[in-house]
Amino acid sequence: MNDTITLSHGSGGLQSNKLINEVFLKYFGNDILNQMNDAAQLEIDFKKLAFTTDSFVVNPLFFNGGNIGKLAVCGTVNDLAVSGAKPLYITSAFIIEEGFSIKKLEQIVMSMANEARKSGVKIVAGDTKVVERGNVDGIFINTSGIGRIYENVNINCANAREGDIVIVNGTLGDHGMTIMCARNKLGLVGDLRSDCACLNSLVDTMLEAYGGIHVIRDATRGGIAAVLNEISEFSNVTIALEENNLPVKKEVKGVTEMLGLDPLYIANEGKLCAFVPESHAQKVLSAMQKHPLGVNATIIGKVTEEIGQMVYLNTVVGGKRLVDMPSGIQLPRIC
Amino acid sequence: MNDTITLSHGSGGLQSNKLINEVFLKYFGNDILNQMNDAAQLEIDFKKLAFTTDSFVVNPLFFNGGNIGKLAVCGTVNDLAVSGAKPLYITSAFIIEEGFSIKKLEQIVMSMANEARKSGVKIVAGDTKVVERGNVDGIFINTSGIGRIYENVNINCANAREGDIVIVNGTLGDHGMTIMCARNKLGLVGDLRSDCACLNSLVDTMLEAYGGIHVIRDATRGGIAAVLNEISEFSNVTIALEENNLPVKKEVKGVTEMLGLDPLYIANEGKLCAFVPESHAQKVLSAMQKHPLGVNATIIGKVTEEIGQMVYLNTVVGGKRLVDMPSGIQLPRIC
Incomplete structure (x- = not known):
């Protein structure tokens, strides 16, 4: 695999598939993601669902205590958790600058896989876009997530009451x-x-x-x-x-x-x-x-x-x- | 409201709220989104769910037949539809360049609202990030979506058979x-x-x-x-x-x-x-x-x-x- 991301990695052809297999599926792979459908097909057995999205553009990409990948998983897991939901499934969508280091991408993807495993969520769908050098600053990541809202829990920012x-x-x-x-x-x-x-x-x-x-x-x-x-x-x-x-x-x-x-x-x-x-x-x-x-x-x-x-x-x-x-x-x- | 997007529109404070109210809620507003929770809370009554994500970075942003906003809604609706699912809810996450025209943003948001209405999906959660001039090319949009997979439908790219x-x-x-x-x-x-x-x-x-x-x-x-x-x-x-x-x-x-x-x-x-x-x-x-x-x-x-x-x-x-x-x-x- 090349050392850096090229425009062809985002073209939906052979190089895209190679990147998906050698980086994303290598770390994220699970029974659902591996099916590579346009949309993940999920069996659910509950009636109240939480659904959230966040894009991450942090600069610098790596910092003491984490990186953009760890942040992207934690941010969406937390949005679900503070809604009184058990986080279950997340998606990850990458916008990557042409020339970005594949080694750095792997580090980011590894961190995401690690946080997903620790927090008990599966990454079930994804997307990769590559834009020309200078049109995005390194890498941006969007994660969206769904979770099961706990029964008998009603957490809402309109619920604060006198004495709380x-x-x-x-x-x-x-x-x-x-x-x-x-x-x-x-x-x-x-x-x-x-x-x-x-x-x-x-x-x-x-x-x-x-x-x-x-x-x-x-x-x-x-x-x-x-x-x-x-x-x-x-x-x-x-x-x-x-x-x-x-x-x-x-x-x-x-x-x-x-x-x-x-x-x-x-x-x-x-x-x-x-x-x-x-x-x-x-x-x-x-x-x-x-x-x-x-x-x-x-x-x-x-x-x-x-x-x-x-x-x-x-x-x-x-x-x-x-x-x-x-x-x-x-x-x-x-x- | 200012004529262009400033970094303060992405800071999570007063200006962010103003942008959310005067642009996003104005066009996307519905009973779920208006609650402004960290995650949308959805009641569902089915057991098979489709979940997908896509980021859109199209250049130019406006073209004959559409714009990045229309594309972002159609792309995710289509990923759900071709999975044999009825598209129900989508999220929209914007990454906007400092200095981007708010009028153009409104046109994009209007197109999204329009396509969402026509295709019967609700936009239930969102996110806005602003990055410094030169670090993103105008605007990128991520949409993620969930839908109800139809009973007795089994569409899958592994299902093609001789004679089809x-x-x-x-x-x-x-x-x-x-x-x-x-x-x-x-x-x-x-x-x-x-x-x-x-x-x-x-x-x-x-x-x-x-x-x-x-x-x-x-x-x-x-x-x-x-x-x-x-x-x-x-x-x-x-x-x-x-x-x-x-x-x-x-x-x-x-x-x-x-x-x-x-x-x-x-x-x-x-x-x-x-x-x-x-x-x-x-x-x-x-x-x-x-x-x-x-x-x-x-x-x-x-x-x-x-x-x-x-x-x-x-x-x-x-x-x-x-x-x-x-x-x-x-x-x-x-x-």
């Missing part, structure tokens, strides 16, 4: 600051690394502890601030955060302070927030803390009795600060 | 030659236009005529030659085509002859081939010819009794010519 406790599963801003440092060649600061991870097993643990959790959302682009503002809007509630309780790694704190950034607005790829009725919050928190991806889980705030859609922060010096929807340019191509 | 009649629903090479002429500014030749169309209603008509059709495939990248070679391989059969019977528009014939190309290898976006047992071929053909997308349907060949995987053409001068898998660079970015 807001829990996150760990430190904020790790992914975004890792990408920013990598892109600006700031060098690696301490053990700064992306939190990129599939959260479906953590969500399972949380729902086993209490199946009635009101809202779960992963906090990606726009950080926890964007997600909390969306929940505040859709549920028509006010959310108060405690600055003292926000978990931020010292490496992230250092860089954000230096650059004048706020970890609340920095992207995560392995973090979620959950809105849990106060009566069950401690039980859910304890269960999370026993899970490898929730060791640093903590309560960061609650839904107040105030009227109106708002998110604010009770600061360490005793003031209040509005946490509004992020506006303007955040760091582009974070995911 | 090969039917196509109309002229070959229209899409590819339209794109080539547009890209090379050859000017429009006669009524040369893309055949881009959703074929699900035609497939329904065919299956009503005879539910036991062995294979249906749409003939996109690599043309009918690529598809027939794949079917020959997966079904382990020999396929003989009759050159006299190949339907090719005179405009396409003219340009392909001038450029030394073969319509068998040119992409279509509204053409399919079906493998039907001889006993039912006439019935299926007649039904197709009564459908607006099958007026020019015709028999182009059959599966012979010969042993081995091969596709060949009985030429008008009485010879035989091998129709092998396309190799090397075809026209890139045809879809």
Whole structure:
């Protein structure tokens, strides 16, 4: 096989088949994908299905803690998981720049296969397009996924209620600051690394502890601030955060302070927030803390009795600060 | 709203929401999409599901007969339809270049909404990424789709059998030659236009005529030659085509002859081939010819009794010519 991707790899002919066999099927191969139908044919035995899509354009493609392939699988698995669904099947569609290294492509595909296996999803359909040099930056990946929505679970960003406790599963801003440092060649600061991870097993643990959790959302682009503002809007509630309780790694704190950034607005790829009725919050928190991806889980705030859609922060010096929807340019191509 | 896409439209904050509300929801809006969940939540009442994905990178974005948006909906609807499924739900994920015209984006989104409505699918989830100027060529779109596989239908590219009649629903090479002429500014030749169309209603008509059709495939990248070679391989059969019977528009014939190309290898976006047992071929053909997308349907060949995987053409001068898998660079970015 050639060392780099050529336009003929995207032409639907012999070279396309060679790439599919020697790279994609080699790592992704399973009983369904191997049939190479126009559409995967799946047997299902449930009535509520979750369906989601995300494209990934992260730059750089490889970073401390992951790469675009790992991110692409985790992102879609997480969108399904935080909808109260068991992720089952995903598709992967590649847009690759002519001249891209096949060795790098293999590394990316291996990471995808690895995350898919760990999170229990099958990659059942795919697509490959190649565009001329200079018309795409390296490689973009789309993943779409479907999952079975659990019975008796009703997670929805409109379900937050007064008194709900807001829990996150760990430190904020790790992914975004890792990408920013990598892109600006700031060098690696301490053990700064992306939190990129599939959260479906953590969500399972949380729902086993209490199946009635009101809202779960992963906090990606726009950080926890964007997600909390969306929940505040859709549920028509006010959310108060405690600055003292926000978990931020010292490496992230250092860089954000230096650059004048706020970890609340920095992207995560392995973090979620959950809105849990106060009566069950401690039980859910304890269960999370026993899970490898929730060791640093903590309560960061609650839904107040105030009227109106708002998110604010009770600061360490005793003031209040509005946490509004992020506006303007955040760091582009974070995911 | 600004006239062009900025990086902030992809940041997950206020401007992203504005774009979603003022462009995407404006045209795509439906009861499911409007809930704006991380994953669409769908009620389903069937057990066999088809799932597919495709990314679209066509250049130019607008061409005679369609645009990238129409293509993106038709392509995924067709992949479901030719799997013997009723297309139900699709996702749409955009990767847009900073500086792209919002007016053009709206035209593309309108076309998608239009095709979705006509073909009876709902767009239920989406994603938008913006990348810096020069890192993507205008706009790329991914669509993924799910559908309900019809009961008692078993369409599979491994199902072609000796004696099967090969039917196509109309002229070959229209899409590819339209794109080539547009890209090379050859000017429009006669009524040369893309055949881009959703074929699900035609497939329904065919299956009503005879539910036991062995294979249906749409003939996109690599043309009918690529598809027939794949079917020959997966079904382990020999396929003989009759050159006299190949339907090719005179405009396409003219340009392909001038450029030394073969319509068998040119992409279509509204053409399919079906493998039907001889006993039912006439019935299926007649039904197709009564459908607006099958007026020019015709028999182009059959599966012979010969042993081995091969596709060949009985030429008008009485010879035989091998129709092998396309190799090397075809026209890139045809879809």
